[in-house]
Amino acid sequence: MNDMTQTAPQSLADWQALAAALTLESRAYINDTFTDAADGATLTTINPATGETLAEVASCDAADADTAVAAARRAFDGGEWSQLAPAGRKAVLLRLAELMETHKHELALLDTLDMGKPVSSSLGDMAGAIGCLRHHAESIDKLYGEVAPTGNSALGLVLREPLGVVASIVPWNFPLMMTAWKIAPALAAGNSVILKPSEKSPLSALRLASLAREAGLPRGVFQVLPGFGHTVGKALALSMDVDCLAFTGSTAVGKQLMQYAGQSNLKKVFLECGGKSPNLVFADCKDLDRVAQHAAGAIFHNQGEVCIAGSRLLVENSIREAFVDKVLAAAERMQPGDPLDPASFMGAIVDDTQHARILDYIRKGVEEGARLRTGGQALDGPGLFIPPTVFDGVTDDMVIGREEIFGPVLSVFGFDSEEEAVRLANDSDYGLAAGLWSQDIDRIMRVTRWLRSGQVFVNNWAEMDQTVPFGGVKQSGNGRDKSHHSLEEYSDLKSVWMTLTP
Structure with a gap:
């Protein structure tokens, strides 16, 4: 574990010293265990500011996706997270937010090294990611179901239930902030989440996995599969046991994911795609x-x-x-x-x-x-x-x-x-x-x-x-991140009609 929690870096020299002391996790996180890809494949992640290799990261494929999906389904069906009272999920997610706060300089450094963004921008991203997690954690025990306006002979209830297994595919430009936008509402709603970070910026997601385990997320509820879109991403999209795809990235890939959903189990697909604003x-x-x-x-x-x-x-x-x-x-x-x-x-x-x-x-x-x-x-x-x-x-x-x-x-x-x-x-x-x-x-x-x-x-x-939704229209997609509206996306409505005995 990296000890970067004591002194806030202030200068270029401070950040360079932290980078030199950094230990990188490069294995996938599947079913509560850090592991190599099933076939041993790796991908190279490079610091674009220097051209230097940062790490050889596990490059997952269909076999790893199958293992992760099976673990996510077992976790969901077991109910340790999906049936946990909202206040219980809230407590765990707030612990995760606190751990992210404690390690925010390390997490920001990982994103800066991995994709080249200025560290001051990465620190702003960390504030956004942590705020997103806290917002959804605090929201989950404040959302109510509905009672339908029936006559005296019946009682109609409208309940919200988690979808099941959610595959979140996130981009490289805001690696951890986009991750938070996807996983915070999905986890808060009670789903099991499999995160596929971009092959260009996987390092902060893998560090987040260790923090999620430390926070107390149960086995199989949160997993991280680094790899390419055309391999592990495609496998997740075509899986018959994934219930939802949440994606931020290009319009072209978004269209492919919708096709994969149609070719498999008609899983829900929430897309935030390109822009020319x-x-x-x-x-x-x-x-x-x-x-x-x-x-x-x-x-x-x-x-x-x-x-x-x-x-x-x-x-x-x-x-x-x-x-x-x-x-x-x-x-x-x-x-x-x-x-x-x-x-x-x-x-x-x-x-x-x-x-x-x-x-x-x-x-x-x-x-x-x-x-x-x-x-x-x-x-x-x-x-x-x-x-x-x-x-x-x-x-x-x-x-x-x-x-x-x-x-x-x-x-x-x-x-x-x-x-x-x-x-x-x-x-x-x-x-x-x-x-x-x-x-x-x-x-x-x-x-x-x-x-x-x-x-x-x-x-x-x-x-x-975090109080307003984020998303587009036309070929910019159809999903919404942030706000209570994203919590709604990661849950299904169940109608219950009870006939009452006179």
């Missing part, structure tokens, strides 16, 4: 410097590897030139640096594949005639770094204006009217998030209703907490 700036908004800072942060935070990144900036033409200049000035202050340096705003791109993909989109933007205002070239030296990149004069027929890049690339559009702004915003396959900057309350109410998006941020970008 519009950020609308009207000329009447206040404090353009502040808005520009937020607009830059909306795309360059986490290296642009964010599903709700404000990657399409729509600016009223009367202020466009001046506003873009302010965005460029803000972007200049957001250059990438060593992810272990608390002062770095951006870190490294997660791997070679994503790095090449982003650079290819930048090349296409230049070829299509968009005006490259800043960035556009990979940085020299070790590690995978791309600076903030801004294209102006983007039109809705350009690839960079339509497809999700998942990198620090901003596309700026101009508009002359409210109607044109809404048309441009809605002209997308995606509908995950949208931003709106204006001081006109009538316009705010109109445009908020017209925008086809799962969430709209008014005079802010992504300022939200």
Whole structure:
């Protein structure tokens, strides 16, 4: 076990010292035991800031999925967790949240080393993950069933029961925070959960497994299967004994998972998929410097590897030139640096594949005639770094204006009217998030209703907490994370009708 609970690191040197002392768990966690993959296969996880190998991690396949699913089903049917009183589940999950709090620096460090995000961002993710666990733990004993409005001759009850075995497949960009968004409501509702972390960022999930065991989660209730989507992920999706798939990732993979559900047992599938989120700036908004800072942060935070990144900036033409200049000035202050340096705003791109993909989109933007205002070239030296990149004069027929890049690339559009702004915003396959900057309350109410998006941020970008649901419409998916609504997703309704003797 790593002892990283005494002194909070403050500097680059502090974080480097913690990284040097870190012991990594690289085995799968199946049925309360850390174990190698059944066939002995491993995958290599690399620090994208240095190119150095971090660990050879167990790469699970169908045999491991079968073992984990059987253990999860036994645990669910045994009832030690699924039939435990809500107050009992609450106590265990709150203990897990406390352990995560105790080890938050270690957990943040694992995510930073694994996928390249700045450690300051990873610490923010830990606060979100811990808050999510606490929120759902505190909620579970405060949700009531229903009594139907019957006559005196009958009593109708509406009960909520856990689904059974839930497979959670999470992405690499916010490894532990996305994990918490999935497993907290599923566990709180009484399900057994099998977590499939991304093959690009499995380390924090494996550390979480040891904390879950320490917190008192019973055998088989929580398991972690690192590996690839086309192997262990597919096996879980096709399993006849998995009752629900909860997924965050690309739209293409989300569509595959829905097909697998149809090919197997019609398991429930909750999807949070891609985005190409519009950020609308009207000329009447206040404090353009502040808005520009937020607009830059909306795309360059986490290296642009964010599903709700404000990657399409729509600016009223009367202020466009001046506003873009302010965005460029803000972007200049957001250059990438060593992810272990608390002062770095951006870190490294997660791997070679994503790095090449982003650079290819930048090349296409230049070829299509968009005006490259800043960035556009990979940085020299070790590690995978791309600076903030801004294209102006983007039109809705350009690839960079339509497809999700998942990198620090901003596309700026101009508009002359409210109607044109809404048309441009809605002209997308995606509908995950949208931003709106204006001081006109009538316009705010109109445009908020017209925008086809799962969430709209008014005079802010992504300022939200656990009390509101997170999810999209159109090809951004159909699931909702956070809030009581996610607890509802991880439970089934059971109607009970009792005839009463007169």
